[in-house]
Amino acid sequence: MKEQKTPLLNRIHIESLGIRSFAMVGALIIIWVLFTILTDGTFISVRNLSNLFRLTGIMGILVIGMVGCLVSGVFDLSIGSVVGLTGAITGILLEQMGMHYLVAFSISLLVGVAIGVWQGFWIAYRGVPAFIVTLGGMMIFRGITVLVTNGCSIPISNRPFAVFGQGYMPQWLNIVIGVFGVIAFILFDQQHRNKRKSYNFALQSSLLMMLKYIAMLVIVAVFVFSLNSYQGIPYSVVILIIFYLLFAFIYNKTQYGRYVYAVGGNQVAAKLSGIDIKKIYMKVFIIMGLLSALAGNLLTSRLATATPNAGNGFELDTIASCVIGGISLAGGRGALFGAIVGTLVMTSLENGMSLMNMTAAWQDVVKGLILLSAVWFDVANKKK
Amino acid sequence: MNSKDEETIVNEKDFLVFENITKYFSSVKVLDQVNCTIKKGEVHALVGENGAGKSTLVKILAGVYPTPEYSGTIYLEGNPCDFKNIRHAEEAGVCIIYQELELIPSMSVSENIFLGYEPKNHGIIDHDRMYRDAAILLDQLNAATIHPETLVERLSVGKQQIVAICRALSKHAKIIIFDEPTSALSDSEVNILFSIIRNLKEQGVTCIYISHKLNRILEISESITVLRDGKSIISGPRDDFDEQALITHMVGRELEKKYPRCSHTAGDVVLEVRDFTVIDPSIPKTLVDHVSFSVRTGEILGFAGLMGAGRTELFMALFGAYDDYDITGEVYLNGTLLSIKTPRDAIKRGIGLVVENRKEHGLVSCMHIINNSILANIPNMVSSFGTIDENLAIKQTETYAQEFSLRYSSLEQLVGSLSGGNQQKVVISKSLMPNPTVLIMDEPTRGIDVKAKFDIYNIMNKLIDEGVAIVMVSSELPEILGMSDRIMVMCEGKLTGEVFYHDATQEKIMEYATKIKE
Ligand SMILES: Nc1ncnc2c1ncn2[C@@H]1O[C@H](COP(=O)(O)OP(=O)(O)OP(=O)(O)O)[C@@H](O)[C@H]1O
Numbered sequence: 001m002k003e004q005k006t007p008l009l010n011r012i013h014i015e016s017l018g019i020r021s022f023a024m025v026g027a028l029i030i031i032w033v034l035f036t037i038l039t040d041g042t043f044i045s046v047r048n049l050s051n052l053f054r055l056t057g058i059m060g061i062l063v064i065g066m067v068g069c070l071v072s073g074v075f076d077l078s079i080g081s082v083v084g085l086t087g088a089i090t091g092i093l094l095e096q097m098g099m100h101y102l103v104a105f106s107i108s109l110l111v112g113v114a115i116g117v118w119q120g121f122w123i124a125y126r127g128v129p130a131f132i133v134t135l136g137g138m139m140i141f142r143g144i145t146v147l148v149t150n151g152c153s154i155p156i157s158n159r160p161f162a163v164f165g166q167g168y169m170p171q172w173l174n175i176v177i178g179v180f181g182v183i184a185f186i187l188f189d190q191q192h193r194n195k196r197k198s199y200n201f202a203l204q205s206s207l208l209m210m211l212k213y214i215a216m217l218v219i220v221a222v223f224v225f226s227l228n229s230y231q232g233i234p235y236s237v238v239i240l241i242i243f244y245l246l247f248a249f250i251y252n253k254t255q256y257g258r259y260v261y262a263v264g265g266n267q268v269a270a271k272l273s274g275i276d277i278k279k280i281y282m283k284v285f286i287i288m289g290l291l292s293a294l295a296g297n298l299l300t301s302r303l304a305t306a307t308p309n310a311g312n313g314f315e316l317d318t319i320a321s322c323v324i325g326g327i328s329l330a331g332g333r334g335a336l337f338g339a340i341v342g343t344l345v346m347t348s349l350e351n352g353m354s355l356m357n358m359t360a361a362w363q364d365v366v367k368g369l370i371l372l373s374a375v376w377f378d379v380a381n382k383k384k
Numbered sequence: 385m386n387s388k389d390e391e392t393i394v395n396e397k398d399f400l401v402f403e404n405i406t407k408y409f410s411s412v413k414v415l416d417q418v419n420c421t422i423k424k425g426e427v428h429a430l431v432g433e434n435g436a437g438k439s440t441l442v443k444i445l446a447g448v449y450p451t452p453e454y455s456g457t458i459y460l461e462g463n464p465c466d467f468k469n470i471r472h473a474e475e476a477g478v479c480i481i482y483q484e485l486e487l488i489p490s491m492s493v494s495e496n497i498f499l500g501y502e503p504k505n506h507g508i509i510d511h512d513r514m515y516r517d518a519a520i521l522l523d524q525l526n527a528a529t530i531h532p533e534t535l536v537e538r539l540s541v542g543k544q545q546i547v548a549i550c551r552a553l554s555k556h557a558k559i560i561i562f563d564e565p566t567s568a569l570s571d572s573e574v575n576i577l578f579s580i581i582r583n584l585k586e587q588g589v590t591c592i593y594i595s596h597k598l599n600r601i602l603e604i605s606e607s608i609t610v611l612r613d614g615k616s617i618i619s620g621p622r623d624d625f626d627e628q629a630l631i632t633h634m635v636g637r638e639l640e641k642k643y644p645r646c647s648h649t650a651g652d653v654v655l656e657v658r659d660f661t662v663i664d665p666s667i668p669k670t671l672v673d674h675v676s677f678s679v680r681t682g683e684i685l686g687f688a689g690l691m692g693a694g695r696t697e698l699f700m701a702l703f704g705a706y707d708d709y710d711i712t713g714e715v716y717l718n719g720t721l722l723s724i725k726t727p728r729d730a731i732k733r734g735i736g737l738v739v740e741n742r743k744e745h746g747l748v749s750c751m752h753i754i755n756n757s758i759l760a761n762i763p764n765m766v767s768s769f770g771t772i773d774e775n776l777a778i779k780q781t782e783t784y785a786q787e788f789s790l791r792y793s794s795l796e797q798l799v800g801s802l803s804g805g806n807q808q809k810v811v812i813s814k815s816l817m818p819n820p821t822v823l824i825m826d827e828p829t830r831g832i833d834v835k836a837k838f839d840i841y842n843i844m845n846k847l848i849d850e851g852v853a854i855v856m857v858s859s860e861l862p863e864i865l866g867m868s869d870r871i872m873v874m875c876e877g878k879l880t881g882e883v884f885y886h887d888a889t890q891e892k893i894m895e896y897a898t899k900i901k902e
């Protein structure tokens with residue numbers, strides 16, 4: 001009897017997950033088509049897409065860290081300021097102190113880690129609510145940014161550093177990586193499938209599986225060849241993909257990832273199950289600090305300047321992306337993949353509206369409405 | 385079932401009729417053509433195994449799952465009714481006390497009782513009246529010791545149950561549904577509840593009563609319906625049944641005895657506790673007062689006592705669960721002094737705890753069965769790079785699920801959607817997985833049906849044979865008497881007595897359990 005029931009409920013489970021992802025991807029396609037029409041095709045031009053993906057690369061890095069925060073049940077409001085501060089530090093070290101770019105970059109990342117330790121310490125070991133600690137952090141680090149830059153932008157002329165946020169992967173390498181990527185994806189998926197089969201767990205139908213592979217192949221091929229037809233894949237996108245894979249692994253397969261979900265789902269039960277909650281929060285904020293610093297450097301490199309107000313408002317954009325992507329603010333729920341798609345939705349909106357010359361004020365109105373309707377979609381779906 | 389000519393006397397006999405109720409969750413059929421007729425002013429009991437569909441049936445009546453979510457009709461006083469939501473049902477006089485308490489921990493007792501129905505004075509909440517009315521209600525339940533201004537989170541589960549009952553009483557309901565109200569109450573408290581129910585009956589209130597305590601069901605109910613696998617198996621007046629008959633209908637076969645006592649031979653002392661004291665500095669109150677005892681391998685040590693005797697606090701403190709209580713005393717494991725600061729330390733040293741409050745302390749309800757079951761054992765399941773060995777995780781979960789005959793549709797089902805009793809089985813599995821040498825079980829069989837209880841007792845026996853020492857905290861005296869080898873009794877934070885099982889009687893234990901109060 002159990003065996004008969006298993007596939008049934010599971011299919012529903014998968015389908016309900018599927019609805020979320022399909023809706024997200026569907027919304028993304030609609031947004032793209034809409035902007036393509038509204039901008040007479042400028043939006044879909046490879047040059048613009050390359051630009052869009054580069055922005056997504058930076059925001060996506062932040063989203064990866066924020067997923068850890070939100071799933072474990074806390075916020076980080078300081079990341080915009082950390083982005084600004086770490087960018088400024090790199091700028092100063094490069095331009096005013098004349099350091100080697102790798103040294104400057106490493107120091108800047110270390111500052112990100114140190115900020116994570118600082119905030120994690122107050123939250124985990126001193127019991128100050130994360131909201132307050134990071135709200136304070138938002139002010140503190142923005143203030144420090146303005147202090148160290150004297151409120152002026154620092155133009156950056158260091159070539160190798162600029163490549164980091166502006167450069168592209170060699171085109172032949174893109175094709176090689178694309179081919180291997182697709183093969184690896186299929187192999188991993190098959191392995192996963194066989195494992196599920198051996199446990200009598202529900203499986204996706206073979207048709208859906210084939211469709212998935214074909215979709216994967218088409219997306220990768222279109223992505224690689226269209227970007228290659230411009231200049232190649234931007235480094236920041238490659239960095240995002242690497243970090244996405246790494247963290248998808250961490251959040252889904254490792255002890256740490258499982259603990260993050262458990263702590264966010266029910267903190268007391270997690271603690272009584274022997275989980276060191278303080279350590280988990282410490283790690284969540286250290287990772288967030290490191291990723292913020294990485295994003296700060298990418299942004300600085302892309303703009304070729306460190307500005308004192310760089311990253312302003314990133315924290316809210318990042319949280320909005322996560323929420324659009326199905327991460328629950330109550331903690332314990334949501335997947336990294338959705339959050340990344342959510343990021344693409346947000347950056348597409350921003351990019352498309354800028355192309356249409358909409359003012360920042362209107363952009364905010366639209367983004368706010370999208371956020372509202374995405375969450376409403378979730379709530380309405382859950383009721384059914 | 386109800387022909388047309390009967391509708392004239394509908395008010396008396398067919399006060400509440402469930403007709404062909406069928407309900408699916410996703411595509412799993414949970415209720416299958418359930419029929420049931422309830423008379424006005426009677427106490428009607430619903431019994432069945434864990435996951436039989438009892439809670440689901442009453443939730444349909446209470447408007448939790450409104451129509452298109454189920455099929456079939458409910459007639460109240462002859463009229464088909466279909467409540468759109470809980471409030472709608474409450475206004476029509478149907479109130480439910482949920483199995484998993486739905487109280488707001490950070491609000492006071494009186495605020496919880498009147499939540500959504502606060503007495504108002506020109507639109508402003510009349511706190512004085514609310515406070516007074518709450519005190520009256522609590523008094524009616526002989527629970528005047530609960531202060532209306534205490535925060536609910538400060539109360540034990542048992543006291544929280546009483547608050548929930550007050551909440552239903554405050555709404556002057558026509559029908560009150562008790563979904564396992566007694567699982568957290570001790571016998572004397574159940575007696576109080578029963579006198580309240582009889583009182584309600586005299587006022588013409590109809591009660592639907594769900595419980596796994598079959599002897600007490602036979603005591604209070606006038607008619608009984610048995611559910612099995614979502615079907616109504618049999619329905620009839622109380623006199624048609626005895627305990628054995630109920631079990632047979634529930635389980636579908638006969639079950640020989642309730643407590644599988646085996647003869648154990650106690651070995652060496654494993655856990656020794658000396659002078660253990662727990663003080664809550666914020667009130668301040670001494671919760672556990674200089675308690676000393678020891679546990680040996682191969683024995684089940686029972687901890688009896690009334691609700692609030694400090695047993696849960698003792699073991700939660702011992703397990704390292706409290707951060708802000710002052711704890712003094714010594715704990716020795718196999719002769720070495722332990723310093724346990726967090727549950728993590730305790731688990732590492734081989735101490736396991738099955739928590740009393742599964743919803744708040746036991747389960748992560750948005751995670752599935754596998755992730756909940758392995759939660760305490762993940763450190764033993766990691767391979768390279770901190771990755772969890774999923775194969776091992778699934779295998780172990782499956783082993784325990786089978787051993788406990790867990791009722792689930794898939795191991796990937798969220799535990800929040802399991803029936804109450806099956807959730808309890810997941811909590812126990814979780815504590816067993818790290819293979820503890822001392823297992824503390826706080827109300828291990830709360831909300832569990834007879835057959836599953838039997839399974840759990842058998843597992844306890846098996847663990848004993850494997851050399852595990854078990855501490856069983858329970859408010860159910862028959863269980864304490866039926867399973868423990870040695871019994872400790874606590875009262876108001878102090879140890880008041882120790883009895884070996886051959887000398888133990890209900891009277892003796894109750895005497896120790898109330899020693900200080902008199
Ligand atoms: N929200 C839900 N989603 C999916 N399945 C559910 C949900 N709620 C209940 N179920 C399933 O419905 C079945 C009946 O559950 P129900 O809670 O009615 O049982 P019960 O008779 O009250 O059991 P218990 O004595 O353990 O409380 C169970 O198998 C449970 O897993």
Ligand SMILES: [Mg+2]
Pocket residue numbers: 438439440483563803804805
């Ligand atoms: Mg139930």
